Amino acid sequence: MNKSNNSILSRMFTQSIFMDLINNQEVSVFDTCVHRYLYNVNEVDNGQLISKLYKYMEQKYRNEYFYKNTLLNKLLLGRHSLNTTTVLSELPINKSKADFILINGKAIVYEVKTELDTFDRLNSQINDYYKAFNHVCVVTCESNYDKLQEILKGSNVGICVLTSRNTISTRKEPIEDNANLDHSALFKILRKKEFEHILLNYYGELPQTSQVKYYRECFHLFSEINIDLAYKYFLEQLKRRVNIEKEEFKKVPYELRFLIYISEYKKNDYLKLFQFLNTTQG
Template sequence: MLYQLNQLRDLSSLFTRKEVKRWLKDDFKSIDIKLERYNLHKKNKGSNYLKFLKETYKILEENYPNEYILKNEFLNKWLKSELGNQNSLIINEFRTGKAIADLAMFNGVSKAFEIKTILDKEYRLSNQISEYKKIFNELYIIIPKIQINKYINYDDCIGIITYDSEVKNFELIKKAVKNEEIDSNTLIEILHTKEYLEIVYKYYGHLPEMSVFTQYEVCKNLLSKIPNQELNSLFLQIIKKRKVNNLFFNKVNNEFNQICLSLNLKDSEKNELIKKLKTNIN
């Protein structure tokens, strides 16, 4: 079956944080609208919203592999088995300076992953890489396999992972060169107050005299004096304490893993979401 680009784009809007929040409130109006808009109501009547969304995901995967699809498939098929371990922390859309990494992983090292679909322009990539290098040990871009020649020589330091939309698999083409530098000024901007205070305390053994009004500048100065290797190690220890629910390991209903990561849903909340999506389509 052939699908119009506008229809695929419209259907892809179902896999967003905003929509999931509606489903959790038993609001399926946006799905109903699309069922009517594309004459799909009769075909799906008596079924449920979960089945329709899973079928829609498959259609998008085959015909419109946008950023959500690529990010979700990367979580499901690659990240855990190839680059992570049980002690890894995965954070969705991690802000670094003036850029936001699509995915960030922290275990023994910090890794940033930037997804570039066939629909993306590359004009922002240079600035993104520049920002990520201030914090992350390794940088990877995930690109369509057919665009490998476009990116292979883009930057000698970044790793490249390709996605083949036909056979639906990821392949490591080039490993990232490890970055040993870490910019303390950027680091303090991304940390919570209690996090940079803990780093200072751990390294110096005490907190200097300061007020809520001066603590930022005082700690900023102290962080700048910590050797790179030790600052990086302390950063990894602190960031891994963040309470993030990494549910992308789920194999059942894994079409929603990236949304659940984005919303930081607990296991019980994801189960509740699936339960609500099993509501019948009238």
């Protein structure tokens, strides 16, 4: 199978497709994947079909979803825990979007470069990330490692490799770099309730001004906070963003954990998900 034929697998493992699937909407992407890549699907439940599709991706098409799901399983669930660590994905930072951010005592941005990607935009992406985070790491495959090492020579950027055994191998730890942290970049990421919480905590009050000037006044106050302290407050707010039904999430199959994590399912969504996974084809 060539790359273009396999790209439907990337559409399959998305929030919108799974929301339709668990709500009993007819989803042609799922049916197409099942019939294109699998055999003997009668009397096989949907959970097993998804597991088989994921196995195909592992062997033939390690796409961005596969990388992110591996990062979540190996780092968040393998080295840390749901209680102490938060993962964010696709967070806009200037002109880039951070693929995977792991926030614990510190925060690390993981930029994913799969076998299917190029390094064309990597420098501009890294520059954007350092405006809002002080640890950056690139995750790639073994065959890209030497080229990536050359590109990042002398930088503070870390390097991880998704090995042929589908483990995450850290080849170079990211080094803390606060030189480019920027108040404006931090503030644009924060939601209204988040920056208000920071300002109340620091100043004890919010600006008394017109609605038109309110955002600008809040930013002015935020920009007066020492950048190291502002960054600490910033991470505290981001860490609170994700609210997972932990007991339900623990039952989610390995193949779907990243997808379900970023979807922030409620208990009723989990019920529908498990019902879908246990439904048999044919």
